Amino acid sequence: MSGTPSSATLAHQRAMSMTRLLDCGMEFADAQALFQRTSAGEEWDEVAESLAQAQLDRAAHAAGAGCHVTAREAQAAAIADLLFAQMAFNHDNARKRALYDRLVGATQQLCEWSEGRMTRVEVPFEQSRLAGWLVRPRARQALGTVLVFGGQSGWGVAYLPIARALAKRGLATLLAEGPGQGETRMRQGVHVDVNVEAAYSQFISFILNDATLGQPGIWGNSVGGLWAARTAAADARIRACCVNGGLAAPTLLPFRTFAEQAAAMLGTDDEDAIRSNFERMSFRPTRDRIACPLLVLHGGADPLVKLEDQQPFLDAAQSADASLKVWEDGEHTIYNHSAERTAFVADWFARSI
Template identity: 60%
Template sequence: MTDDLVVKANLAHQRAMAMTRLLDCGMDYADASRLHARASEGEPWDVIAEAIAAERLAQADRAEAEGRVVTAAEARRRGIAALVFAQMAFNFDEPRKVELYRKLIAACGRLGPVFDLPFERVETEFSEKRLIGWLVRPASLAARGTVILFGGQSGWGAAYLPLARELARRGLATILAEGPGQGETRIEQGLYLQEGIEAAFGRWVDFIVADPSLGTPGIWGNSYGGLWAARTASSDSRIGACCINGSFARPAILPFRTAFEQSAAMIGSEDRAVIEAVMAKLRFDPTQQRIACPLLILHGGADPLVTLEDQQPFLDAATGEAVLHVWPDGEHTIYNHSFERTALVADWFAARLGPAA
């Protein structure tokens, strides 16, 4: 890639991965600042983020070898966050993205022994392949409920580890789910976004109800993931509460190169007609699909992608409790009010997914 192309790519990365998003997903402020500063100087985004991750993971290894497990866990979490954003520089599953995602998976695998919460990789069968996720339990192991938590076109799995920690502090477990078209489920299993996505997330509901220690299932979808959460909640009465954070009820290809590429990668086709056909089948229609469980909708007034009108069909579908919370200056999925957002949602789930275990 030429210097001009690197600069152009980095400007796009800085818009898509703003400081607020980096911090929300667990990067250290100093690391996030270095990433943006060095990207502004023309270094490739993925190379910088990978180097930052390597430093943090090496720090974790030294601390673990010396018995300093708290420091080891904190450094490893920051290294994981840096790898989340290193791989995000690529939309398609080219060799470099696959390499970085495998490093991310390996780093997550080494977090468990030093983490202050039970943390393990989990799988469940779907369409003759495997859905991949990470299960985070509260320190007590038994949970009052378990939230299936996921993102949309680019934020997956371990990106939501900071949110899972806050849920655990309230006695809730979390499955950091990677659905069809996302993360390891896509890269290693070859499962792509398709009509009937709710059946895939329903398999995580099966996983939860099969284990009494996981309590009542809840579901929390961010960005496009909110649409899939809504579809799942409307089709599965076992779900005890649903949160939708900044999503489209009627998905479409957004008018940006990155958005098209991410949609193409999720669906497994660069044919615009194919992508549009899949998205048409994923639309949420409140006249046909109803949500009976408690529903929480989050919206950012400064979201450049999703309008409140885009989310109105979810509210129209509610047959019971429905709450809309708006941050007038909120960015997409409320990166810039991460503490307030996460506290609000975690408390809300804790109040609705059953008594303390």
């Protein structure tokens, strides 16, 4: 260890801020240790994985002692640590794949300890399958189910804290890994050169094929907000749509991390191909109309998304129940007001679905 953080570490600390770590379920002590140890020269992925291992050991010990609540909580903390360990790599190298496999294995163990409230989901799409995790409320009959997903780097169980909040309100959550994300990309080879809204509609069909899950809503975060809006415009079965920090007309932003993640999602480093695909996926209110209730969230301090970048979603709203919620000091996807944000949106879905 050099005792000085590398430029890569500083980039990781910017992309995975303390507020983001906590938003996605990392325990404060682990988040603090991750920043302290990487600032002292340790590698980001190695520190995060070691923190995960300590939580996995704590979870296994608790389970062996019959302390099932503690086991589940420690396992969830380990999952958050592994999520950010693999996020140190934008392209799908061997190390990222191995860490993601550990993340999947840890999540499968949490499912086994969940008393049936969390299960793995695989949904057919074209010649492949889409991965996800279904989280149910305590009641057998959910009041509805929210399809939740992220964008270029926050996938699946990154939104487990949101699923818990929805469950408290009687709603189920399907934590989706869509095209270009997680296992759907790394193991199934599905990138964002496909019909993305058709892929998310497959998750909607899964929800509607289970009578205990009720009616579907959709909640997209970051670039995922674009796909949520496009899917809501294309699929009349969706009862409510939330867009959190989305870009209606995405383009290559002047940040290395964003560019590398966009390349990995498309499966090519060709910048012209990435720009062309962003153009193909753009949301146009003259063409894409959203009939269901719509909620758009915006952070005034978001360095990636300006309010005008999200205005097209509001322009496309046909429902009288369309609204904008702004946090003036809000970071990207409102990391720094995560508890308030999640409660606000969860209550809105409980009313709207």
